[in-house]
Amino acid sequence: MTINKSIVYYGLVVWGALCMQSHAVEQPNIVVIVADDLGYGDIGCYGSETIKTPHIDALAANGLRFTDFHSNGAVCSPTRASLMTGRYPHRTGVTSVITAHKHRHAGLALEETTIAEVVKSAGYRTALFGKWHLGYQPKYNPVHQGFDEYIGFVAGNVDFHAHLDQVGEEDWWKQDQLCPEEGYTTDLITKHGIEFIERNQNQPFLLFLTHEAPHYPYQGRNDPVQYVPGKGLVGSPKGTPETYKEMIEVMDDDIGRIVQTLEDCGLSEKTLIFFCSDNGPAGLGSAGGLRGKKSHVWEGGHRVPGIAYWPGTIEAGRISDEIVMGADLFPTIADLANAPLPEGVTRDGVNLLPHITEGTSLESRPMFWANWRGMAVRQGRYKLVTKPKRFEDPELYDLESDPAEKLNIASEHPEKVEELLKQLKSWHYEVTDGVKKIL
Incomplete structure (x- = not known):
């Protein structure tokens, strides 16, 4: 669907003007x-x-x-x-x-x-x-x-x-x-x-x-x-x-x-x-x-x-x-x-x-990164890193005790790996669904 930006922003200008009149605090x-x-x-x-x-x-x-x-x-x-x-x-x-x-x-x-x-x-x-x-x-x-x-x-x-x-x-x-x-x-x-x-x-x-x-x-x-x-x-x-x-x-x-x-x-x-x-x-x-x-x-x-x-x-x-x-x-x-x-x-x-x-x-909220080198999700102290696209070889790090990501603790916390991997997959499919890559 093509968005008529001129119509959208005319509306925003009008609304913005009203907001400016109603706020006493200088912008x-x-x-x-x-x-x-x-x-x-x-x-x-x-x-x-x-x-x-x-x-x-x-x-x-x-x-x-x-x-x-x-x-x-x-x-x-x-x-x-x-x-x-x-x-x-x-x-x-x-x-x-x-x-x-x-x-x-x-x-x-x-x-x-x-x-x-x-x-x-x-x-x-x-x-x-x-x-x-x-x-x-x-x-x-x-x-x-x-x-x-x-x-x-x-x-x-x-x-x-x-x-x-x-x-x-x-x-x-x-x-x-x-x-x-x-x-x-x-x-x-x-x-x-x-x-x-x-x-x-x-x-x-x-x-x-x-x-x-x-x-x-x-x-x-x-x-x-x-x-x-x-x-x-x-x-x-x-x-x-x-x-x-x-x-x-x-x-x-x-x-x-x-x-x-x-x-x-x-x-x-x-x-x-x-x-x-x-x-x-x-x-x-x-x-x-x-x-x-x-x-x-x-x-x-x-x-x-x-x-x-x-x-x-x-x-x-x-x-x-x-x-x-x-x-x-x-x-x-x-x-x-x-x-x-x-x-x-x-x-x-x-x-x-x-x-x-x-x-x-x-x-608290999850954060995500993904490119040709890998994918990652961060939730609080824990961060999961995987290879790109196929979610393979997940690594888990506790950034509170290990901000340098030296110690992979995935084998010790399989439930956390499963939880974060599920979040990462869900996010990946959501943000790429129907999106046309420009490159």
């Missing part, structure tokens, strides 16, 4: 900052002793740090589909990486409702600067998915200076048009974020800053272009720990500039900042002692930093051990914006706002 601004391939152990407040991240650490020290925050995918595109829709990526058909090599035709279905579309109904100005990775064709551009403004790249990664994708195509866009711009990717994303905040300080806004750092090619501010004709981006195997460290520290400096801009505009206490990573680390990153890295369904592939910062609303220095996921940001942001959620659409995320602002406990 807060929302800034979501997403790092790319940043591991659980890659920043100071999560245990790094070598990479200095004073600005991100300050967000945690003066806000709320999650110890058990998870991306909904272990690679880029699925996670971003969940952030945009509040749904498991499998419901959207975005189950793997939308690559520059093979998937230039594919993208997040326009029938999906994004969080940007939802908050626009409540009067928010919306922007995304940085990585999109949910479709190469102009029809899939963020400006056709609810964002008023977009500048950045649509591929999984680009040369940080030349802005060429993995196959050598120009990939720097303003709205849905190619528009080359000189500069280091991290700094450009920050520049446009600052300008957006300054232009929109007198109205509520939703701003996504989706960084490329520290994804390869591993390049610092003064490093040369690493795209080689016929070979593509050559930075992946040639990076050094020093360059990786610099990339994260530059991003941290730029996050500090965003926070300072909010302070200068008098918006600090009117703005929620949420910082996270899209998945676990690649080769040079640290999973902080967790098993696995990017693309794995073990903890190292999807347990990532997650920080909420809102001066005057979130108590400084709080630490949350609740199990949460990226899809939770959708209903949380909608609640903040006093924006109604579309009806008739399955949402997998839960509203974190009472927990973030008041410390309310969350109800």
Whole structure:
């Protein structure tokens, strides 16, 4: 069935306007900052002793740090589909990486409702600067998915200076048009974020800053272009720990500039900042002692930093051990914006706002991950991991006593294996039933 989005969103606009009139509380601004391939152990407040991240650490020290925050995918595109829709990526058909090599035709279905579309109904100005990775064709551009403004790249990664994708195509866009711009990717994303905040300080806004750092090619501010004709981006195997460290520290400096801009505009206490990573680390990153890295369904592939910062609303220095996921940001942001959620659409995320602002406990719920490497389900302290598709060779881990997933206790708890395996199969068949994969 084809959804007439103009009719749906006219209704949402009218309802949103009524909601705005009935709420005396001013709508807060929302800034979501997403790092790319940043591991659980890659920043100071999560245990790094070598990479200095004073600005991100300050967000945690003066806000709320999650110890058990998870991306909904272990690679880029699925996670971003969940952030945009509040749904498991499998419901959207975005189950793997939308690559520059093979998937230039594919993208997040326009029938999906994004969080940007939802908050626009409540009067928010919306922007995304940085990585999109949910479709190469102009029809899939963020400006056709609810964002008023977009500048950045649509591929999984680009040369940080030349802005060429993995196959050598120009990939720097303003709205849905190619528009080359000189500069280091991290700094450009920050520049446009600052300008957006300054232009929109007198109205509520939703701003996504989706960084490329520290994804390869591993390049610092003064490093040369690493795209080689016929070979593509050559930075992946040639990076050094020093360059990786610099990339994260530059991003941290730029996050500090965003926070300072909010302070200068008098918006600090009117703005929620949420910082996270899209998945676990690649080769040079640290999973902080967790098993696995990017693309794995073990903890190292999807347990990532997650920080909420809102001066005057979130108590400084709080630490949350609740199990949460990226899809939770959708209903949380909608609640903040006093924006109604579309009806008739399955949402997998839960509203974190009472927990973030008041410390309310969350109800226990299962969480799921699945890709070509494996499948997993988490319920409370227990996590079951299997091979993909056929649910073979189940492994069971007690994450309270064994967060590194070193000890498989499946043989000791056959009843728990059976229980979680049943949940995993039920979820898998539900989220894939009738869903057209786009890749």
